[in-house]
Amino acid sequence: MIFMRADHERLTGILVEAARREVMPRFRKLAAGEIREKATPGDLVTEADEAAERFIGAELARAFPGAVLVGEEATTRDPTLLDRLGEAELAFVIDPIDGTLNYAADLPLFAVMAAAIVKGETVAAVIHDPVLDDSALALRGEGAWLQGDAGTRDLRVGRAPSPDSISGMVGWAYFPEPLRSTIPARFAKFGQVSSLRCCGQEYRLAARGNCDFLLYGALNPWDHAPGVLLYNEAGGHARMLDGSDYRPRLASTGLLCAPESESWRNIISIVTI
Template identity: 40%
Template sequence: MTVTSSIIFLNSTEQSQIRDLLRRTAKTEIMPRFQNLSAQDVSTKSRDDDLVTKADLASEAMITAELQNLFPHAVVVGEEVISKHPSLRTQMADHEICFVIDPIDGTWNFANGIPLFGIILSVLHFGRPIYGLLYDPVMDDFIEADLGQSTCDFSDAQDRRRSLRTAQPRAAEDLTGYIHFGLLPKETQFTLAPHLPKFRRTSVLRCSCHEYRILAQGHVDFCLSSILNPWDHAAGVLTTQLAGGVSKMFDDQEYNARLTEGYLLSASSEETWNTVADILRPVLWKG
């Protein structure tokens, strides 16, 4: 690890070890179970479509154990542990170095045999994301953001790297984006729905990992969420910012894992953020 301005950043060797860990986890615990789950391998959490599988639990356990071995002084928390011990959610922003894991983001897709899921890993410094990985186990490629180097890169299965850049600004009627519409209260959905045709297209992938990957690669313009789970958003916030975009709350507050309420808008540029916010903020946010 490298200390810069009181922030401890991962060095290149440590980053390589983490990428290798995610690859091994996918090959060992995730991909052999893809399209190969029994009914007993899948259960529900908060809702009937909020799923957890044997692969989620096994991959989180493997990643957690190896990170604790590699970084014995760091705190390591995963989505599935937090679902059983919710108090950990409020504590993760209290630490100088905290690894946050979503072992399978897009579990509904995974459990239903849809090859649109990923592993999300982030490193927080008192709740602020300083490193993030968005890994696609199907294609074996990464999007990696490193605040210490101010880089956001794509790395393919052969480890060929290229830097990423978000899309250029354009008019509202030409924008496409992701809005987590189904997670909003029903009354909010009815209020919001008439405003969606102001954009070219809005959709959802049921996978924050791929939504943020597509945003960082310049293929969509924005992503809006009201569920602020750090395992879903911390890495994606950083990839958006370091690829040239803007990611912050409707009240202009910078994202931090401490936040539990509000609307997080990530966009390809400051201009696009303002365009989307001017349409959606008056409808959704009462601040």
């Protein structure tokens, strides 16, 4: 299947509408009983997550009959949904609210995300900011751009500075040992290391050149399939820690995004040796 620009626009419209209908009306208005913890401590789900995923799923099913839909909340209930990503003619991974911890804490730093996947390859991405009401978009082979009321502008990663002045976003807590302990010990070798607790916003930041690298341990496809395509199409170099290409169904741990291959090698040598 060829995922066309018109398909991409339809996907974008569905996410924008979900944000307007389901996400923003509930923001800062959730009752205590509308925020719950999943099996993992600190992993939250809200009524807004579930309502937005239902809306997105229903609209995608109408727009793309027969497509496989892999939402974060649906996969929590049925992990076998992930097994269908590799060979599906068309699949969508959906994160109804990326950054639920921020959303539940009334912090306006979250995103609504989705990626279209054809035969295991990510071909289109949408990372929508419901607060700013703009979308970071990418279509495989056609670049990355930011689209909103102010118009459209291309996204490009920045030039890599020297390692001692480089800034990055690192999800170190999701690495297995010994990396979980050794990676934070290397932070002093960089200019600045932080985290927004929202992969979507971190990818948006890096794709427009305002962050030099991203390093992640856990690789749920709804968190990373949209962002990796966005970053690569913005001219970046996103690879697994072993140097292989990222694929949405990979069960491996560790992903590094850097402006180009040389800076990628420099950063990987610092954090893994």
